[in-house]
Amino acid sequence: MTKLELDVIGVVRGGxxxxxxxNWGSVRAVIELDKAKVRPRALAGxxxxxxxxxxxxxxxVPLGTVVQGSRRPRDRTDLPDVGIYAQRGRNRPxxxxxxxxxxxxxxxxxxxxxxxxxxxxxxxxxxxxxxSGFAPRGxxxxxxxxxxxxxRYW
Amino acid sequence: MTKLELDVIGVVRGGxxxxxxxNWGSVRAVIELDKAKVRPRALAGxxxxxxxxxxxxxxxVPLGTVVQGSRRPRDRTDLPDVGIYAQRGRNRPxxxxxxxxxxxxxxxxxxxxxxxxxxxxxxxxxxxxxxSGFAPRGxxxxxxxxxxxxxRYW
Numbered sequence: 001m002t003k004l005e006l007d008v009i010g011v012v013r014g015g016x017x018x019x020x021x022x023n024w025g026s027v028r029a030v031i032e033l034d035k036a037k038v039r040p041r042a043l044a045g046x047x048x049x050x051x052x053x054x055x056x057x058x059x060x061v062p063l064g065t066v067v068q069g070s071r072r073p074r075d076r077t078d079l080p081d082v083g084i085y086a087q088r089g090r091n092r093p094x095x096x097x098x099x100x101x102x103x104x105x106x107x108x109x110x111x112x113x114x115x116x117x118x119x120x121x122x123x124x125x126x127x128x129x130x131x132s133g134f135a136p137r138g139x140x141x142x143x144x145x146x147x148x149x150x151x152r153y154w
Numbered sequence: 155m156t157k158l159e160l161d162v163i164g165v166v167r168g169g170x171x172x173x174x175x176x177n178w179g180s181v182r183a184v185i186e187l188d189k190a191k192v193r194p195r196a197l198a199g200x201x202x203x204x205x206x207x208x209x210x211x212x213x214x215v216p217l218g219t220v221v222q223g224s225r226r227p228r229d230r231t232d233l234p235d236v237g238i239y240a241q242r243g244r245n246r247p248x249x250x251x252x253x254x255x256x257x258x259x260x261x262x263x264x265x266x267x268x269x270x271x272x273x274x275x276x277x278x279x280x281x282x283x284x285x286s287g288f289a290p291r292g293x294x295x296x297x298x299x300x301x302x303x304x305x306r307y308w
Contacts, residue, residue: 043239100289128242142202142285142286
């Protein structure tokens with residue numbers, strides 16, 4: 001088994017129309033779930049959570065620009081050259097993004113979110129509630145560049 | 155666009171051979187990346203992180219048992235009936251799992267992890283470093299059942 005076929009369960013509507021690096025924190029968008037695939041009952045109880053985790057695809061990244069080896073994050077010469085699986089950049093194999101964002105409201109099959117770093121029309125593969133028990137266990141260690149690159153992200 | 159085809163970049167080896175609910179915290183396993191698809195350079199610098207986020211598929215969940223609406227988590231009658239997108243249960247559309255686990259060691263294209271709640275042979279779609287800047291912004295709110303269900307998970 002070397003390939004998996006997944007269903008697009010919904011799309012991001014609104015928010016930004018172009019990918020930019022920073023200031024995603026206040027961006028609002030709506031995840032519109034596909035009524036042919038999702039029943040309203042599938043969202044029952046989601047409103048009890050403050051945050052959702054969204055699994056989506058960076059669909060606008062051209063396949064020819066996907067990095068198989070390493071690159072400097074954001075192509076910044078002041079940041080180290082690290083492997084594509086050692087960073088969260090979007091030019092990655094499978095082009096998957098996973099982001100925890102704030103859940104603002106739910107209306108039928110529309111989920112209003114804030115701080116989702118995905119542009120208009122982004123295909124969504126899954127939505128999970130953020131459960132604090134899934135936070136990292138033990139002390140978190142990360143290199144300095146990973147903090148530097150997040151400085152103005154939200 | 156209603157379907158996406160994704161590459162399986164590796165598989166989980168070792169750890170548990172059967173899915174069980176609890177006590178995943180001390181389970182060690184190896185993510186073996188596919189050398190036909192991944193270059194060693196793609197992991198350069200990953201060892202500077204304490205945790206990785208693994209995106210995988212619960213491949214042993216029969217398609218016929220995928221829940222489209224709602225269910226009680228773990229089918230426990232003491233927990234509320236909530237939508238499949240309001241829980242992280244594995245019987246979900248697309249059967250995707252996303253888990254942050256401890257990174258123990260990297261040897262070539264093998265990544266040793268601890269606390270990954272995926273069984274032997276699980277197909278892996280992506281690996282991202284855990285960057286603290288991607289933690290939830292603002293106060294986390296979750297229902298009581300979500301804490302209850304995680305009581306003995308790790």
